[in-house]
Amino acid sequence: MSKVRIPPMLREEVGGAREVPAEGANVRELLDDLMDRFPALRAQLVRDDEIAPFVNVYVEGEDVRTLDGLDTPVAPGQTVILLPAMAGGAEPPAVDGSRPAEPASAADSAR
């Protein structure tokens, strides 16, 4: 059993919990366990069977992309942190305010 830290913008998907336990010998199994119980998380965390590019997953403070990705082993008792990008600063909305639209070049500004 490992602990998974849920970021504030994903807590609604897990019933408000700050941390949830999950089972799995590696990140893939652990996320599968988590997403089986909280299906709404799937779209937030995974793209094409990979960790979504706008989310980082850390095992004991190390980015799993610098380890073995989804195959990174997770030992019982270790802490896993899910970290989506967070924009907030001066004003709400925080994470929710933007979209990647079609990148426009400086020459034909999208605004």
Place this chain on the structure above:
Amino acid sequence: MPTYRELLAQLRSEIDEVDAVRARELLAGDDPPLLVDIREFDEWAEGKIPGAVLIPRGNLESRIEQVAPEKSRPILLYCAQGNRTVFGAKSLGELGYTDVISLAGGYTDWKRNGFDTELPGGLDDAKRARYSRHLLIPEVGEEGQLKLLDSRVLLLGAGGLGSPAALYLAAAGVGTLGIVDDDRVDASNLQRQVLHSTARLGDWKAESAKRTLQELNPDVDVKTYVERLTSENVERILADGWDVIVDGADNFPTRYLVNDAAVWHGIPLVHGSIYRFEGQISVFDPAHGGPCYRCLFPLPPPPELAPSCAEGGVLGVLPGIVGSLQASEALKLCLGIGESLSGRLLLFDALVTEFSEVKLRKDPDCPVCGESPTITEYVDYVEFCSGRAAHA
């Protein structure tokens, strides 16, 4: 027990000395020694040898490592007559410095030879009083304070994060602060944006910030940019020259824009973001080997995954904590001291009062700071959720 004269004579035989002519040759050579003036401040204020740093004799042992971390570095010490430096050189030898020489005859003999001197651009009495608590810290001191007064920090946003950051940077005597903000003060801001006040409702935030900061510290020159940072104006604003950028933006388009600009201009970026009870702080400094924001998040999240706007919100004091940490990082970067948060993301959760940290690594495939960048010009991401162009 020896007398002072006897001790001086004995120590003089144990250290290396050079006369003014030889000292001048060494200083003009290819590998000049670090020149340290160990007199008192009032002696220094009347004139010094060009290129010297001041470390009064009483602080020599405690401060020398700040200016000479490598103990093999050649050091030339001088005082008024060449006596205090005998004791100073002996003491540095005991600290492990292997190449310390004393200027025989000191500053007096240097001047007698007609060699160049200059007046130090030191702090006046008012500044010495205002920044006295900085002057007492060996890592800052007079030299550091002069550096701060000469530093230029650009703040994106005079809001929740920008408020504490700007207040502390101004109080610290950062000589020039730039503030980019295109919004006006609204009642809903005052729960956390401590630069502003009820009397300023409706004023431009950048202008309100300027008034507050100049009342706090008239030494600070505040430049205001009442505009939203865009691909159109980013080059113009950066052309004013900044040592550090503090990112207190509230939206992804600005975050990515300023990241890319900071990478291309080689300016360290102090990142802070907040949501409800939680904050994140880091320093992005690829010019010194660290990762950038796009190493962490190559692209913003897609809109369909974002919670609705109404779900935002933030505990009023949270930006006070996160913005103050940003100010602390910015001051260290200006001073060139300590270890920054480059390569680390600090996470703070106010609800359970917990700091944690994750490692950030430079991504060799980063689209902006990687080995083969795929993004080479500014990208305008579109803001849509809040129904207005959100701003820093």
